[in-house]
Amino acid sequence: MNRWKNYIIPAFYHIRHNLSFAIFYVLGTALAFVFIAIVLQLVYSVVGNEPPMENADRIVQIGSSRDIRGKTVYVSAEEIESLMNGISGYELYAVSHSEFVDVFGEHTFVSIPVNYVNADYWNVFQFEFLEGRAFSREEFEYKQAVAVVSKSIADILFKGESAVGKRIECQKVVYTITGVVRDVSVFTTGIYEKIWFSNKYNSFTPSGDHDYDVCVLFPQHVSVMTAKQGIARVLEDYYSRRGRKVEVTAEKVYTVKENLVNDIGIQLLFYGVPAVLLILLIIPAINIVTLNVANSVKQSEEMVIRRAIGASRLELFLQIIIENLILVVIGVFLGLLLFFPMVRMIEEVCINGVLEGTDALITRINYMVILGGILPMMFVFTLLTGGYSAYLAVKKNMAVVLKGGDR
Known part of the structure:
Protein backbone atom coordinates (compact mmCIF):
# COMPACT_ATOMS: atom_id res chain seq x y z
CA MET A 1 0.00 0.00 0.00
CA GLU A 50 -32.00 -3.44 -27.72
CA PRO A 51 -35.73 -2.54 -27.50
CA PRO A 52 -37.76 -2.50 -29.64
CA MET A 53 -35.46 -4.96 -31.46
CA GLU A 54 -35.11 -7.50 -28.66
CA ASN A 55 -36.04 -10.34 -31.02
CA ALA A 56 -34.46 -8.90 -34.17
CA ASP A 57 -32.20 -11.90 -34.77
CA ARG A 58 -35.17 -14.30 -34.96
CA ILE A 59 -37.64 -12.07 -36.82
CA VAL A 60 -37.57 -12.95 -40.51
CA GLN A 61 -38.67 -10.08 -42.73
CA ILE A 62 -40.74 -10.56 -45.88
CA GLY A 63 -40.65 -7.52 -48.09
CA SER A 64 -40.56 -6.91 -51.82
CA SER A 65 -38.59 -9.07 -54.27
CA ARG A 66 -37.54 -8.80 -57.91
CA ASP A 67 -38.56 -11.13 -60.68
CA ILE A 68 -36.24 -12.27 -63.48
CA ARG A 69 -37.01 -9.10 -65.45
CA GLY A 70 -35.99 -6.91 -62.52
CA LYS A 71 -39.51 -5.76 -61.71
CA THR A 72 -40.42 -5.32 -58.05
CA VAL A 73 -43.06 -7.75 -56.78
CA TYR A 74 -44.61 -8.07 -53.35
CA VAL A 75 -47.27 -9.96 -51.44
CA SER A 76 -50.57 -8.13 -51.80
CA ALA A 77 -52.34 -6.94 -48.67
CA GLU A 78 -55.35 -9.16 -49.34
CA GLU A 79 -53.26 -12.36 -49.52
CA ILE A 80 -51.01 -12.01 -46.50
CA GLU A 81 -53.18 -14.23 -44.31
CA SER A 82 -53.28 -17.04 -46.89
CA LEU A 83 -49.51 -16.74 -47.33
CA MET A 84 -48.96 -17.06 -43.59
CA ASN A 85 -51.12 -20.19 -43.50
CA GLY A 86 -48.46 -21.88 -45.60
CA ILE A 87 -45.63 -21.03 -43.20
CA SER A 88 -45.22 -23.36 -40.23
CA GLY A 89 -43.47 -23.11 -36.90
CA TYR A 90 -43.74 -19.36 -36.27
CA GLU A 91 -45.08 -17.64 -33.14
CA LEU A 92 -46.52 -14.37 -34.44
CA TYR A 93 -46.30 -12.09 -37.40
CA ALA A 94 -46.49 -8.31 -37.71
CA VAL A 95 -47.64 -6.40 -40.78
CA SER A 96 -46.86 -2.76 -41.43
CA HIS A 97 -47.52 -0.30 -44.23
CA SER A 98 -46.22 3.28 -44.24
CA GLU A 99 -47.96 6.37 -45.64
CA PHE A 100 -47.08 10.06 -45.45
CA VAL A 101 -50.19 11.89 -44.19
CA ASP A 102 -51.50 14.84 -42.19
CA VAL A 103 -52.51 14.05 -38.60
CA PHE A 104 -54.61 16.53 -36.62
CA GLY A 105 -54.54 16.85 -32.84
CA GLU A 106 -56.25 19.20 -30.39
CA HIS A 107 -53.83 22.09 -30.85
CA THR A 108 -52.07 21.55 -34.19
CA PHE A 109 -51.33 19.08 -36.93
CA VAL A 110 -48.26 17.30 -38.26
CA SER A 111 -47.32 15.98 -41.69
CA ILE A 112 -45.54 12.76 -40.93
CA PRO A 113 -45.04 9.12 -41.97
CA VAL A 114 -47.46 6.82 -40.14
CA ASN A 115 -47.54 3.04 -39.90
CA TYR A 116 -50.66 0.92 -40.34
CA VAL A 117 -50.07 -2.24 -38.28
CA ASN A 118 -51.87 -5.26 -36.89
CA ALA A 119 -52.29 -5.99 -33.17
CA ASP A 120 -49.43 -8.52 -33.03
CA TYR A 121 -47.00 -5.82 -34.17
CA TRP A 122 -46.68 -4.86 -30.49
CA ASN A 123 -45.75 -8.41 -29.50
CA VAL A 124 -43.20 -8.86 -32.26
CA PHE A 125 -41.50 -5.52 -31.53
CA GLN A 126 -40.95 -4.59 -27.89
CA PHE A 127 -41.59 -0.86 -27.60
CA GLU A 128 -41.38 0.80 -24.19
CA PHE A 129 -44.72 2.32 -23.25
CA LEU A 130 -44.48 5.51 -21.21
CA GLU A 131 -48.26 5.84 -20.93
CA GLY A 132 -51.17 3.56 -21.62
CA ARG A 133 -50.82 0.37 -23.67
CA ALA A 134 -50.81 -1.10 -27.15
CA PHE A 135 -54.15 -1.63 -28.82
CA SER A 136 -55.42 -5.16 -28.26
CA ARG A 137 -56.38 -7.92 -30.66
CA GLU A 138 -60.03 -7.43 -29.68
CA GLU A 139 -59.90 -3.73 -30.53
CA PHE A 140 -58.18 -4.57 -33.80
CA GLU A 141 -60.57 -7.38 -34.80
CA TYR A 142 -63.66 -5.36 -33.91
CA LYS A 143 -62.37 -2.52 -36.10
CA GLN A 144 -62.05 0.05 -33.37
CA ALA A 145 -60.22 3.17 -34.55
CA VAL A 146 -57.22 3.05 -32.21
CA ALA A 147 -53.69 4.41 -32.39
CA VAL A 148 -50.35 4.56 -30.59
CA VAL A 149 -48.09 7.62 -30.76
CA SER A 150 -44.51 8.41 -29.81
CA LYS A 151 -43.66 10.77 -26.96
CA SER A 152 -42.36 13.52 -29.25
CA ILE A 153 -45.54 13.51 -31.36
CA ALA A 154 -47.75 13.44 -28.25
CA ASP A 155 -45.95 16.55 -26.98
CA ILE A 156 -46.47 18.34 -30.30
CA LEU A 157 -50.14 17.44 -30.71
CA PHE A 158 -51.19 17.86 -27.07
CA LYS A 159 -48.67 20.40 -25.72
CA GLY A 160 -47.31 18.15 -22.97
CA GLU A 161 -50.70 16.91 -21.74
CA SER A 162 -51.40 13.20 -21.33
CA ALA A 163 -52.29 11.79 -24.75
CA VAL A 164 -53.94 8.56 -23.61
CA GLY A 165 -57.66 8.66 -24.39
CA LYS A 166 -57.25 11.74 -26.59
CA ARG A 167 -58.37 11.75 -30.22
CA ILE A 168 -56.50 12.43 -33.42
CA GLU A 169 -57.83 12.62 -36.95
CA CYS A 170 -56.26 11.26 -40.11
CA GLN A 171 -57.93 11.00 -43.53
CA LYS A 172 -61.37 11.65 -42.01
CA VAL A 173 -61.00 8.84 -39.46
CA VAL A 174 -60.94 9.79 -35.77
CA TYR A 175 -58.66 7.55 -33.72
CA THR A 176 -58.45 7.13 -29.95
CA ILE A 177 -54.92 6.94 -28.55
CA THR A 178 -54.36 3.90 -26.33
CA GLY A 179 -50.69 4.42 -25.55
CA VAL A 180 -47.55 6.54 -25.85
CA VAL A 181 -44.18 4.91 -26.56
CA ARG A 182 -40.63 6.12 -26.04
CA ASP A 183 -39.05 7.61 -29.16
CA VAL A 184 -36.68 5.24 -30.92
CA SER A 185 -33.65 6.02 -33.03
CA VAL A 186 -34.21 5.68 -36.75
CA PHE A 187 -30.44 5.25 -37.10
CA THR A 188 -30.33 2.06 -35.03
CA THR A 189 -33.82 0.61 -35.60
CA GLY A 190 -34.83 1.63 -39.13
CA ILE A 191 -38.21 2.69 -37.72
CA TYR A 192 -38.95 6.25 -38.78
CA GLU A 193 -42.75 6.30 -38.21
CA LYS A 194 -43.95 7.89 -34.99
CA ILE A 195 -47.68 7.14 -35.18
CA TRP A 196 -49.20 3.67 -35.52
CA PHE A 197 -52.80 3.16 -36.64
CA SER A 198 -54.94 0.06 -36.76
CA ASN A 199 -54.44 -1.60 -40.10
CA LYS A 200 -58.21 -2.06 -40.44
CA TYR A 201 -58.42 1.59 -41.53
CA ASN A 202 -55.64 1.55 -44.10
CA SER A 203 -56.89 3.12 -47.34
CA PHE A 204 -53.43 2.98 -49.00
CA THR A 205 -53.56 6.69 -49.72
CA PRO A 206 -51.92 8.83 -50.87
CA SER A 207 -49.33 6.35 -52.26
CA GLY A 208 -51.76 3.81 -53.74
CA ASP A 209 -49.24 1.04 -53.00
CA HIS A 210 -50.65 -2.12 -51.47
CA ASP A 211 -47.32 -3.58 -50.37
CA TYR A 212 -46.69 -4.63 -46.78
CA ASP A 213 -43.67 -5.53 -44.73
CA VAL A 214 -44.34 -8.80 -42.94
CA CYS A 215 -42.12 -9.64 -39.97
CA VAL A 216 -42.40 -13.24 -38.81
CA LEU A 217 -41.27 -14.07 -35.27
CA PHE A 218 -39.97 -17.61 -34.78
CA PRO A 219 -39.44 -19.34 -31.41
CA GLN A 220 -35.91 -19.77 -30.11
CA HIS A 221 -35.79 -23.53 -30.74
CA VAL A 222 -36.30 -22.99 -34.50
CA SER A 223 -33.03 -22.24 -36.28
CA VAL A 224 -32.94 -19.09 -38.37
CA MET A 225 -31.84 -21.01 -41.46
CA THR A 226 -34.77 -23.44 -41.12
CA ALA A 227 -37.14 -20.47 -40.82
CA LYS A 228 -35.64 -18.80 -43.91
CA GLN A 229 -35.84 -21.99 -45.96
CA GLY A 230 -39.51 -22.46 -45.08
CA ILE A 231 -40.38 -18.87 -45.99
CA ALA A 232 -38.35 -19.05 -49.23
CA ARG A 233 -40.30 -22.12 -50.38
CA VAL A 234 -43.66 -20.53 -49.60
CA LEU A 235 -42.75 -17.25 -51.34
CA GLU A 236 -41.46 -18.97 -54.48
CA ASP A 237 -44.65 -21.03 -54.68
CA TYR A 238 -46.77 -17.91 -54.06
CA TYR A 239 -45.20 -15.98 -56.95
CA SER A 240 -45.17 -19.03 -59.21
CA ARG A 241 -48.93 -19.53 -58.82
CA ARG A 242 -49.42 -15.94 -59.91
CA GLY A 243 -47.31 -16.25 -63.02
CA ARG A 244 -44.26 -14.50 -61.58
CA LYS A 245 -40.89 -16.13 -61.94
CA VAL A 246 -39.02 -15.11 -58.82
CA GLU A 247 -36.02 -16.98 -57.52
CA VAL A 248 -36.31 -16.87 -53.75
CA THR A 249 -33.64 -18.67 -51.72
CA ALA A 250 -32.88 -18.76 -48.01
CA GLU A 251 -29.78 -16.63 -48.70
CA LYS A 252 -32.03 -13.86 -50.08
CA VAL A 253 -34.33 -13.89 -47.04
CA TYR A 254 -33.05 -11.81 -44.11
CA THR A 255 -33.81 -11.25 -40.46
CA VAL A 256 -34.65 -7.76 -39.23
CA LYS A 257 -31.17 -7.47 -37.72
CA GLU A 258 -29.48 -8.57 -40.94
CA ASN A 259 -31.47 -6.02 -42.93
CA LEU A 260 -30.53 -3.28 -40.47
CA VAL A 261 -26.83 -4.20 -40.61
CA ASN A 262 -26.97 -4.40 -44.42
CA ASP A 263 -28.62 -0.98 -44.63
CA ILE A 264 -25.87 0.56 -42.52
Whole structure:
Protein backbone atom coordinates (compact mmCIF):
# COMPACT_ATOMS: atom_id res chain seq x y z
CA MET A 1 0.00 0.00 0.00
CA ASN A 2 2.83 2.40 0.91
CA ARG A 3 4.39 1.71 -2.48
CA TRP A 4 1.24 2.89 -4.28
CA LYS A 5 1.08 5.96 -2.05
CA ASN A 6 4.58 6.81 -3.25
CA TYR A 7 3.21 6.82 -6.79
CA ILE A 8 -0.08 8.61 -6.16
CA ILE A 9 1.02 11.42 -3.83
CA PRO A 10 3.73 12.77 -6.17
CA ALA A 11 1.27 12.44 -9.07
CA PHE A 12 -1.25 14.74 -7.37
CA TYR A 13 1.56 17.10 -6.42
CA HIS A 14 2.57 17.44 -10.08
CA ILE A 15 -1.04 17.84 -11.20
CA ARG A 16 -1.60 20.62 -8.67
CA HIS A 17 1.55 22.47 -9.74
CA ASN A 18 0.88 22.07 -13.47
CA LEU A 19 -2.77 23.02 -13.36
CA SER A 20 -3.07 24.54 -16.85
CA PHE A 21 -1.56 21.43 -18.41
CA ALA A 22 -3.85 19.21 -16.31
CA ILE A 23 -6.96 21.15 -17.37
CA PHE A 24 -6.03 20.87 -21.06
CA TYR A 25 -5.34 17.15 -20.60
CA VAL A 26 -8.69 16.53 -18.85
CA LEU A 27 -10.75 18.55 -21.33
CA GLY A 28 -9.10 16.88 -24.34
CA THR A 29 -9.75 13.46 -22.83
CA ALA A 30 -13.37 14.32 -21.98
CA LEU A 31 -14.09 15.54 -25.52
CA ALA A 32 -12.58 12.39 -27.04
CA PHE A 33 -14.37 9.95 -24.77
CA VAL A 34 -17.81 11.52 -24.96
CA PHE A 35 -17.78 10.85 -28.71
CA ILE A 36 -16.27 7.40 -28.17
CA ALA A 37 -19.15 6.59 -25.79
CA ILE A 38 -21.70 7.75 -28.38
CA VAL A 39 -20.13 5.60 -31.12
CA LEU A 40 -20.00 2.54 -28.84
CA GLN A 41 -23.66 2.97 -27.88
CA LEU A 42 -24.78 3.42 -31.49
CA VAL A 43 -22.92 0.30 -32.61
CA TYR A 44 -24.33 -1.79 -29.78
CA SER A 45 -27.84 -0.55 -30.48
CA VAL A 46 -27.50 -1.95 -34.01
CA VAL A 47 -25.81 -5.29 -33.30
CA GLY A 48 -27.26 -5.92 -29.84
CA ASN A 49 -30.83 -6.81 -28.95
CA GLU A 50 -32.00 -3.44 -27.72
CA PRO A 51 -35.73 -2.54 -27.50
CA PRO A 52 -37.76 -2.50 -29.64
CA MET A 53 -35.46 -4.96 -31.46
CA GLU A 54 -35.11 -7.50 -28.66
CA ASN A 55 -36.04 -10.34 -31.02
CA ALA A 56 -34.46 -8.90 -34.17
CA ASP A 57 -32.20 -11.90 -34.77
CA ARG A 58 -35.17 -14.30 -34.96
CA ILE A 59 -37.64 -12.07 -36.82
CA VAL A 60 -37.57 -12.95 -40.51
CA GLN A 61 -38.67 -10.08 -42.73
CA ILE A 62 -40.74 -10.56 -45.88
CA GLY A 63 -40.65 -7.52 -48.09
CA SER A 64 -40.56 -6.91 -51.82
CA SER A 65 -38.59 -9.07 -54.27
CA ARG A 66 -37.54 -8.80 -57.91
CA ASP A 67 -38.56 -11.13 -60.68
CA ILE A 68 -36.24 -12.27 -63.48
CA ARG A 69 -37.01 -9.10 -65.45
CA GLY A 70 -35.99 -6.91 -62.52
CA LYS A 71 -39.51 -5.76 -61.71
CA THR A 72 -40.42 -5.32 -58.05
CA VAL A 73 -43.06 -7.75 -56.78
CA TYR A 74 -44.61 -8.07 -53.35
CA VAL A 75 -47.27 -9.96 -51.44
CA SER A 76 -50.57 -8.13 -51.80
CA ALA A 77 -52.34 -6.94 -48.67
CA GLU A 78 -55.35 -9.16 -49.34
CA GLU A 79 -53.26 -12.36 -49.52
CA ILE A 80 -51.01 -12.01 -46.50
CA GLU A 81 -53.18 -14.23 -44.31
CA SER A 82 -53.28 -17.04 -46.89
CA LEU A 83 -49.51 -16.74 -47.33
CA MET A 84 -48.96 -17.06 -43.59
CA ASN A 85 -51.12 -20.19 -43.50
CA GLY A 86 -48.46 -21.88 -45.60
CA ILE A 87 -45.63 -21.03 -43.20
CA SER A 88 -45.22 -23.36 -40.23
CA GLY A 89 -43.47 -23.11 -36.90
CA TYR A 90 -43.74 -19.36 -36.27
CA GLU A 91 -45.08 -17.64 -33.14
CA LEU A 92 -46.52 -14.37 -34.44
CA TYR A 93 -46.30 -12.09 -37.40
CA ALA A 94 -46.49 -8.31 -37.71
CA VAL A 95 -47.64 -6.40 -40.78
CA SER A 96 -46.86 -2.76 -41.43
CA HIS A 97 -47.52 -0.30 -44.23
CA SER A 98 -46.22 3.28 -44.24
CA GLU A 99 -47.96 6.37 -45.64
CA PHE A 100 -47.08 10.06 -45.45
CA VAL A 101 -50.19 11.89 -44.19
CA ASP A 102 -51.50 14.84 -42.19
CA VAL A 103 -52.51 14.05 -38.60
CA PHE A 104 -54.61 16.53 -36.62
CA GLY A 105 -54.54 16.85 -32.84
CA GLU A 106 -56.25 19.20 -30.39
CA HIS A 107 -53.83 22.09 -30.85
CA THR A 108 -52.07 21.55 -34.19
CA PHE A 109 -51.33 19.08 -36.93
CA VAL A 110 -48.26 17.30 -38.26
CA SER A 111 -47.32 15.98 -41.69
CA ILE A 112 -45.54 12.76 -40.93
CA PRO A 113 -45.04 9.12 -41.97
CA VAL A 114 -47.46 6.82 -40.14
CA ASN A 115 -47.54 3.04 -39.90
CA TYR A 116 -50.66 0.92 -40.34
CA VAL A 117 -50.07 -2.24 -38.28
CA ASN A 118 -51.87 -5.26 -36.89
CA ALA A 119 -52.29 -5.99 -33.17
CA ASP A 120 -49.43 -8.52 -33.03
CA TYR A 121 -47.00 -5.82 -34.17
CA TRP A 122 -46.68 -4.86 -30.49
CA ASN A 123 -45.75 -8.41 -29.50
CA VAL A 124 -43.20 -8.86 -32.26
CA PHE A 125 -41.50 -5.52 -31.53
CA GLN A 126 -40.95 -4.59 -27.89
CA PHE A 127 -41.59 -0.86 -27.60
CA GLU A 128 -41.38 0.80 -24.19
CA PHE A 129 -44.72 2.32 -23.25
CA LEU A 130 -44.48 5.51 -21.21
CA GLU A 131 -48.26 5.84 -20.93
CA GLY A 132 -51.17 3.56 -21.62
CA ARG A 133 -50.82 0.37 -23.67
CA ALA A 134 -50.81 -1.10 -27.15
CA PHE A 135 -54.15 -1.63 -28.82
CA SER A 136 -55.42 -5.16 -28.26
CA ARG A 137 -56.38 -7.92 -30.66
CA GLU A 138 -60.03 -7.43 -29.68
CA GLU A 139 -59.90 -3.73 -30.53
CA PHE A 140 -58.18 -4.57 -33.80
CA GLU A 141 -60.57 -7.38 -34.80
CA TYR A 142 -63.66 -5.36 -33.91
CA LYS A 143 -62.37 -2.52 -36.10
CA GLN A 144 -62.05 0.05 -33.37
CA ALA A 145 -60.22 3.17 -34.55
CA VAL A 146 -57.22 3.05 -32.21
CA ALA A 147 -53.69 4.41 -32.39
CA VAL A 148 -50.35 4.56 -30.59
CA VAL A 149 -48.09 7.62 -30.76
CA SER A 150 -44.51 8.41 -29.81
CA LYS A 151 -43.66 10.77 -26.96
CA SER A 152 -42.36 13.52 -29.25
CA ILE A 153 -45.54 13.51 -31.36
CA ALA A 154 -47.75 13.44 -28.25
CA ASP A 155 -45.95 16.55 -26.98
CA ILE A 156 -46.47 18.34 -30.30
CA LEU A 157 -50.14 17.44 -30.71
CA PHE A 158 -51.19 17.86 -27.07
CA LYS A 159 -48.67 20.40 -25.72
CA GLY A 160 -47.31 18.15 -22.97
CA GLU A 161 -50.70 16.91 -21.74
CA SER A 162 -51.40 13.20 -21.33
CA ALA A 163 -52.29 11.79 -24.75
CA VAL A 164 -53.94 8.56 -23.61
CA GLY A 165 -57.66 8.66 -24.39
CA LYS A 166 -57.25 11.74 -26.59
CA ARG A 167 -58.37 11.75 -30.22
CA ILE A 168 -56.50 12.43 -33.42
CA GLU A 169 -57.83 12.62 -36.95
CA CYS A 170 -56.26 11.26 -40.11
CA GLN A 171 -57.93 11.00 -43.53
CA LYS A 172 -61.37 11.65 -42.01
CA VAL A 173 -61.00 8.84 -39.46
CA VAL A 174 -60.94 9.79 -35.77
CA TYR A 175 -58.66 7.55 -33.72
CA THR A 176 -58.45 7.13 -29.95
CA ILE A 177 -54.92 6.94 -28.55
CA THR A 178 -54.36 3.90 -26.33
CA GLY A 179 -50.69 4.42 -25.55
CA VAL A 180 -47.55 6.54 -25.85
CA VAL A 181 -44.18 4.91 -26.56
CA ARG A 182 -40.63 6.12 -26.04
CA ASP A 183 -39.05 7.61 -29.16
CA VAL A 184 -36.68 5.24 -30.92
CA SER A 185 -33.65 6.02 -33.03
CA VAL A 186 -34.21 5.68 -36.75
CA PHE A 187 -30.44 5.25 -37.10
CA THR A 188 -30.33 2.06 -35.03
CA THR A 189 -33.82 0.61 -35.60
CA GLY A 190 -34.83 1.63 -39.13
CA ILE A 191 -38.21 2.69 -37.72
CA TYR A 192 -38.95 6.25 -38.78
CA GLU A 193 -42.75 6.30 -38.21
CA LYS A 194 -43.95 7.89 -34.99
CA ILE A 195 -47.68 7.14 -35.18
CA TRP A 196 -49.20 3.67 -35.52
CA PHE A 197 -52.80 3.16 -36.64
CA SER A 198 -54.94 0.06 -36.76
CA ASN A 199 -54.44 -1.60 -40.10
CA LYS A 200 -58.21 -2.06 -40.44
CA TYR A 201 -58.42 1.59 -41.53
CA ASN A 202 -55.64 1.55 -44.10
CA SER A 203 -56.89 3.12 -47.34
CA PHE A 204 -53.43 2.98 -49.00
CA THR A 205 -53.56 6.69 -49.72
CA PRO A 206 -51.92 8.83 -50.87
CA SER A 207 -49.33 6.35 -52.26
CA GLY A 208 -51.76 3.81 -53.74
CA ASP A 209 -49.24 1.04 -53.00
CA HIS A 210 -50.65 -2.12 -51.47
CA ASP A 211 -47.32 -3.58 -50.37
CA TYR A 212 -46.69 -4.63 -46.78
CA ASP A 213 -43.67 -5.53 -44.73
CA VAL A 214 -44.34 -8.80 -42.94
CA CYS A 215 -42.12 -9.64 -39.97
CA VAL A 216 -42.40 -13.24 -38.81
CA LEU A 217 -41.27 -14.07 -35.27
CA PHE A 218 -39.97 -17.61 -34.78
CA PRO A 219 -39.44 -19.34 -31.41
CA GLN A 220 -35.91 -19.77 -30.11
CA HIS A 221 -35.79 -23.53 -30.74
CA VAL A 222 -36.30 -22.99 -34.50
CA SER A 223 -33.03 -22.24 -36.28
CA VAL A 224 -32.94 -19.09 -38.37
CA MET A 225 -31.84 -21.01 -41.46
CA THR A 226 -34.77 -23.44 -41.12
CA ALA A 227 -37.14 -20.47 -40.82
CA LYS A 228 -35.64 -18.80 -43.91
CA GLN A 229 -35.84 -21.99 -45.96
CA GLY A 230 -39.51 -22.46 -45.08
CA ILE A 231 -40.38 -18.87 -45.99
CA ALA A 232 -38.35 -19.05 -49.23
CA ARG A 233 -40.30 -22.12 -50.38
CA VAL A 234 -43.66 -20.53 -49.60
CA LEU A 235 -42.75 -17.25 -51.34
CA GLU A 236 -41.46 -18.97 -54.48
CA ASP A 237 -44.65 -21.03 -54.68
CA TYR A 238 -46.77 -17.91 -54.06
CA TYR A 239 -45.20 -15.98 -56.95
CA SER A 240 -45.17 -19.03 -59.21
CA ARG A 241 -48.93 -19.53 -58.82
CA ARG A 242 -49.42 -15.94 -59.91
CA GLY A 243 -47.31 -16.25 -63.02
CA ARG A 244 -44.26 -14.50 -61.58
CA LYS A 245 -40.89 -16.13 -61.94
CA VAL A 246 -39.02 -15.11 -58.82
CA GLU A 247 -36.02 -16.98 -57.52
CA VAL A 248 -36.31 -16.87 -53.75
CA THR A 249 -33.64 -18.67 -51.72
CA ALA A 250 -32.88 -18.76 -48.01
CA GLU A 251 -29.78 -16.63 -48.70
CA LYS A 252 -32.03 -13.86 -50.08
CA VAL A 253 -34.33 -13.89 -47.04
CA TYR A 254 -33.05 -11.81 -44.11
CA THR A 255 -33.81 -11.25 -40.46
CA VAL A 256 -34.65 -7.76 -39.23
CA LYS A 257 -31.17 -7.47 -37.72
CA GLU A 258 -29.48 -8.57 -40.94
CA ASN A 259 -31.47 -6.02 -42.93
CA LEU A 260 -30.53 -3.28 -40.47
CA VAL A 261 -26.83 -4.20 -40.61
CA ASN A 262 -26.97 -4.40 -44.42
CA ASP A 263 -28.62 -0.98 -44.63
CA ILE A 264 -25.87 0.56 -42.52
CA GLY A 265 -23.16 -1.41 -44.30
CA ILE A 266 -21.15 -4.37 -43.08
CA GLN A 267 -17.93 -2.73 -44.24
CA LEU A 268 -18.78 0.38 -42.23
CA LEU A 269 -19.41 -1.62 -39.06
CA PHE A 270 -16.33 -3.81 -39.31
CA TYR A 271 -13.85 -1.29 -40.70
CA GLY A 272 -15.37 2.18 -40.41
CA VAL A 273 -16.22 2.06 -36.70
CA PRO A 274 -12.73 0.89 -35.57
CA ALA A 275 -11.22 3.59 -37.81
CA VAL A 276 -13.44 6.26 -36.23
CA LEU A 277 -12.54 5.07 -32.71
CA LEU A 278 -8.85 5.12 -33.63
CA ILE A 279 -9.11 8.66 -34.96
CA LEU A 280 -10.96 9.78 -31.82
CA LEU A 281 -8.08 8.40 -29.77
CA ILE A 282 -5.15 9.56 -31.88
CA ILE A 283 -6.09 13.20 -32.65
CA PRO A 284 -6.41 14.37 -29.02
CA ALA A 285 -3.50 12.10 -28.05
CA ILE A 286 -1.18 13.91 -30.50
CA ASN A 287 -2.05 17.29 -28.99
CA ILE A 288 -1.59 16.03 -25.45
CA VAL A 289 1.68 14.22 -26.27
CA THR A 290 3.18 17.47 -27.57
CA LEU A 291 2.54 19.19 -24.25
CA ASN A 292 3.50 16.08 -22.32
CA VAL A 293 6.93 15.96 -23.94
CA ALA A 294 7.51 19.59 -22.96
CA ASN A 295 6.32 18.75 -19.46
CA SER A 296 8.71 15.80 -19.24
CA VAL A 297 11.66 18.18 -19.63
CA LYS A 298 10.66 19.83 -16.35
CA GLN A 299 10.41 16.44 -14.67
CA SER A 300 13.77 15.16 -15.91
CA GLU A 301 15.77 16.76 -13.09
CA GLU A 302 13.48 15.30 -10.46
CA MET A 303 13.67 11.88 -12.13
CA VAL A 304 17.47 11.77 -12.19
CA ILE A 305 17.69 12.88 -8.54
CA ARG A 306 15.33 10.04 -7.56
CA ARG A 307 17.37 7.64 -9.67
CA ALA A 308 20.50 8.84 -7.88
CA ILE A 309 19.00 7.92 -4.50
CA GLY A 310 17.98 4.45 -5.64
CA ALA A 311 14.77 4.57 -7.67
CA SER A 312 14.69 2.36 -10.75
CA ARG A 313 13.73 3.58 -14.18
CA LEU A 314 10.70 1.27 -14.14
CA GLU A 315 9.43 2.80 -10.88
CA LEU A 316 9.83 6.32 -12.27
CA PHE A 317 8.16 5.31 -15.52
CA LEU A 318 5.18 3.92 -13.56
CA GLN A 319 4.95 7.11 -11.51
CA ILE A 320 4.57 9.26 -14.64
CA ILE A 321 2.11 6.79 -16.21
CA ILE A 322 -0.01 6.79 -13.05
CA GLU A 323 -0.07 10.59 -13.11
CA ASN A 324 -1.32 10.41 -16.69
CA LEU A 325 -3.84 7.70 -15.77
CA ILE A 326 -5.30 9.89 -13.02
CA LEU A 327 -5.83 12.72 -15.52
CA VAL A 328 -7.38 10.31 -18.03
CA VAL A 329 -9.76 8.88 -15.41
CA ILE A 330 -10.88 12.41 -14.46
CA GLY A 331 -11.34 13.25 -18.14
CA VAL A 332 -13.33 10.08 -18.85
CA PHE A 333 -15.57 10.75 -15.86
CA LEU A 334 -16.19 14.29 -17.12
CA GLY A 335 -16.88 12.91 -20.59
CA LEU A 336 -19.51 10.52 -19.22
CA LEU A 337 -21.14 13.43 -17.38
CA LEU A 338 -21.29 15.27 -20.70
CA PHE A 339 -22.76 12.25 -22.50
CA PHE A 340 -26.44 13.15 -22.06
CA PRO A 341 -26.03 16.88 -22.82
CA MET A 342 -23.97 16.05 -25.92
CA VAL A 343 -26.55 13.53 -27.20
CA ARG A 344 -29.36 16.06 -26.66
CA MET A 345 -27.37 18.78 -28.40
CA ILE A 346 -26.71 16.54 -31.42
CA GLU A 347 -30.41 15.66 -31.55
CA GLU A 348 -31.59 19.25 -31.33
CA VAL A 349 -28.96 20.99 -33.45
CA CYS A 350 -27.70 18.42 -35.96
CA ILE A 351 -30.74 16.15 -36.43
CA ASN A 352 -33.91 18.05 -35.64
CA GLY A 353 -32.52 21.47 -36.43
CA VAL A 354 -31.18 20.48 -39.86
CA LEU A 355 -33.64 17.73 -40.83
CA GLU A 356 -36.61 19.46 -39.17
CA GLY A 357 -37.75 16.24 -37.50
CA THR A 358 -38.18 14.75 -34.06
CA ASP A 359 -35.72 11.89 -34.35
CA ALA A 360 -33.74 10.47 -31.46
CA LEU A 361 -30.04 9.69 -31.84
CA ILE A 362 -30.07 6.88 -29.27
CA THR A 363 -33.05 4.88 -28.04
CA ARG A 364 -31.67 3.65 -24.72
CA ILE A 365 -28.37 4.06 -22.89
CA ASN A 366 -26.57 0.84 -21.94
CA TYR A 367 -23.95 1.79 -19.37
CA MET A 368 -22.36 -1.66 -19.20
CA VAL A 369 -21.61 -1.53 -22.92
CA ILE A 370 -20.15 1.96 -22.66
CA LEU A 371 -18.00 1.15 -19.64
CA GLY A 372 -16.96 -2.22 -21.06
CA GLY A 373 -15.69 -0.51 -24.18
CA ILE A 374 -14.24 2.59 -22.53
CA LEU A 375 -12.17 0.94 -19.79
CA PRO A 376 -9.67 -0.82 -22.10
CA MET A 377 -9.54 2.24 -24.37
CA MET A 378 -8.82 4.38 -21.33
CA PHE A 379 -5.61 2.46 -20.65
CA VAL A 380 -4.64 2.58 -24.33
CA PHE A 381 -5.18 6.34 -24.32
CA THR A 382 -2.99 6.66 -21.21
CA LEU A 383 -0.13 4.85 -22.93
CA LEU A 384 -0.60 6.90 -26.11
CA THR A 385 -0.53 10.22 -24.30
CA GLY A 386 1.93 9.48 -21.50
CA GLY A 387 4.09 6.53 -22.56
CA TYR A 388 6.50 8.38 -24.85
CA SER A 389 6.98 11.38 -22.58
CA ALA A 390 7.53 9.09 -19.59
CA TYR A 391 10.17 7.18 -21.55
CA LEU A 392 11.94 10.45 -22.46
CA ALA A 393 11.90 11.64 -18.85
CA VAL A 394 13.50 8.50 -17.36
CA LYS A 395 16.00 7.57 -20.08
CA LYS A 396 18.10 10.72 -19.95
CA ASN A 397 21.65 10.57 -18.66
CA MET A 398 21.88 11.71 -15.02
CA ALA A 399 25.13 13.60 -15.42
CA VAL A 400 23.91 15.49 -18.50
CA VAL A 401 20.64 16.54 -16.86
CA LEU A 402 22.31 17.67 -13.62
CA LYS A 403 24.79 19.75 -15.62
CA GLY A 404 21.87 21.61 -17.20
CA GLY A 405 21.17 19.44 -20.22
CA ASP A 406 22.74 19.18 -23.65
CA ARG A 407 24.61 22.24 -24.87
